[in-house]
């Protein structure tokens with residue numbers, strides 16, 4: 001039986017008020033985010049969809065506190081985000097495991113940095129993502145999906161209140177991706193964190209999210225905000241999902257005729 005590593009965290013709610021951001025690229029000021037206002041309730045699973053380069057990852061970095069917005073405020077439970085925090089954990093497309101640490105060493109990283117001794121929760125997180133038996137494996141001995149599972153365990157063992165996912169399944173083959181989608185949804189339900197995920201895959205967003213935000217081309221503005229009011233274990237061929245898919249693709253300027 002799989003045990004939950006530690007107590008489920010209280011999911012974090014967010015409020016973004018009039019966020020503007022941009023960069024100087026080649027000497028030219030390039031606006032990237034244009035007046036983004038968004039409230040995310042604790043426990044939501046929000047997917048961000050938009051054209052390549054519109055500013056989705058930039059928005060995630062601001063929420064993670066990796067850089068401040070040029071204008072506007074981001075509040076986590078009413079408190080401005082001024083930097084990274086242990087309650088907000090980012091998972092990237094690349095699992096970025098340390099090659100000199102075993103699976104166990106990688107998963108325990110956050111604990112080691114914090115001086116926390118809690119081997120049982122490290123073991124439980126490894127079991128939770130289906131890597132029991134691979135604790136002593138090195139990153140180069142893992143498949144892409146296993147490495148991403150290890151990164152997921154590393155995130156979960158730190159009890160995130162908000163999991164920030166930047167195309168976490170983007171590099172996986174389609175079958176592994178399907179398995180990981182199911183795992184991610186199960187973990188989100190069981191652990192009760194808030195999730196914000198950038199994905200390029202409309203179907204993935206429809207299968208996992210409780211809400212989908214659609215962005216315009218850069219500078220990103222919110223052009224769609226769709227609640228996905230369907231229970232988990234959704235079926236790809238559910239006519240309600242197909243309608244939503246068509247709607248989203250139209251908003252993104254694509255034909256949905258296939």
Ligand SMILES: Nc1ncnc2c1ncn2[C@@H]1O[C@H](COP(=O)(O)OP(=O)(O)OP(=O)(O)O)[C@@H](O)[C@H]1O
Pocket residue numbers: 023024025030032050051052053054055056057058059218
């Ligand atoms: N650190 C940076 N310095 C300068 N420009 C940046 C930086 N990070 C992002 N940009 C620019 O900001 C814009 C938005 O990039 P971002 O990565 O947020 O887009 P995205 O929507 O996540 O793209 P994709 O879907 O292709 O991953 C791009 O024009 C990019 O060149």
